Amino acid sequence: MIDVKNITKIYKTGDIEFQALRGVSFTIKDGEFVAIMGPSGSGKSTLMHILGCLDTPTAGTYFLDGKDVSTLSDDELADVRREKIGFVFQSFNLLPRTTVLRNTMLPLMYSGIDEEERKKKAVKALTATGMTDSHYHHLSNQLSGGQIQRVAISRALVNDPSLILADEPTGNLDTKTGDIVLGTFQKLNEELGRTIILITHEPDVAEHADRIIYIRDGQIVEDGRAHSKRKARHHA
Ligand SMILES: Nc1ncnc2c1ncn2[C@@H]1O[C@H](COP(=O)(O)OP(=O)(O)OP(=O)(O)O)[C@@H](O)[C@H]1O
Numbered sequence: 001m002i003d004v005k006n007i008t009k010i011y012k013t014g015d016i017e018f019q020a021l022r023g024v025s026f027t028i029k030d031g032e033f034v035a036i037m038g039p040s041g042s043g044k045s046t047l048m049h050i051l052g053c054l055d056t057p058t059a060g061t062y063f064l065d066g067k068d069v070s071t072l073s074d075d076e077l078a079d080v081r082r083e084k085i086g087f088v089f090q091s092f093n094l095l096p097r098t099t100v101l102r103n104t105m106l107p108l109m110y111s112g113i114d115e116e117e118r119k120k121k122a123v124k125a126l127t128a129t130g131m132t133d134s135h136y137h138h139l140s141n142q143l144s145g146g147q148i149q150r151v152a153i154s155r156a157l158v159n160d161p162s163l164i165l166a167d168e169p170t171g172n173l174d175t176k177t178g179d180i181v182l183g184t185f186q187k188l189n190e191e192l193g194r195t196i197i198l199i200t201h202e203p204d205v206a207e208h209a210d211r212i213i214y215i216r217d218g219q220i221v222e223d224g225r226a227h228s229k230r231k232a233r234h235h236a
Pocket residue numbers: 011012013018020038039040041042043044045046047090
């Protein structure tokens with residue numbers, strides 16, 4: 001599904017250049033659950049933005065489902081995102097003064113799906129993260145941190161994406177809410193075969209994945225199997 005080769009990313013701020021990614025290569029197969037770990041500033045979000053077709057690498061190639069994404073126009077990239085990718089951003093990016101239901105429906109805006117159907121899909125995605133209908137008409141500033149996080153995840157699921165990219169989705173959650181969120185990802189991965197790439201600082205969270213990629217100073221320093229908790233649980 002994903003094949004990146006020798007990707008670099010250079011940010012320019014005025015005259016200053018900063019190399020956030022320095023030659024990153026890996027492949028991720030359909031249906032894999034991968035965690036990306038690394039210190040703050042190591043390039044994780046930068047990598048996620050490139051994998052999510054939100055940004056392009058300075059050099060290197062990125063094939064998504066056999067297609068060279070670096071050759072696509074902005075419009076074509078937007079099509080790829082709408083059809084294939086669900087995002088949970090580090091800052092969650094919910095629209096203020098907008099209800100839970102509307103925030104969740106957002107990725108379907110230009111999909112050509114009618115309003116009733118968009119609502120149905122939003123309700124399904126909200127149910128999957130444990131959000132109940134008592135909150136559907138709350139505005140984002142009337143929600144707890146954990147609820148904001150769950151709405152952000154619901155929004156990522158609403159277009160039924162084959163690839164889900166989540167940046168610190170359980171960052172500030174209590175254990176119980178964090179478990180609901182991780183359980184949602186696991187279910188999507190195991191039952192529906194969705195590919196999941198999850199950025200996290202917490203080894204405990206990373207252990208829910210099949211594979212962990214460690215990144216430091218814009219380079220991969222380790223890439224291997226996780227001592228998957230769920231595998232252990234399955235055999236228990
Ligand atoms: N738009 C930008 N312009 C300039 N520099 C940037 C930009 N975005 C990120 N950087 C720099 O690139 C480096 C990698 O940033 P990135 O956001 O990918 O880190 P991260 O691994 O996600 O960190 P964190 O764990 O704190 O979220 C950082 O040093 C950051 O300052």
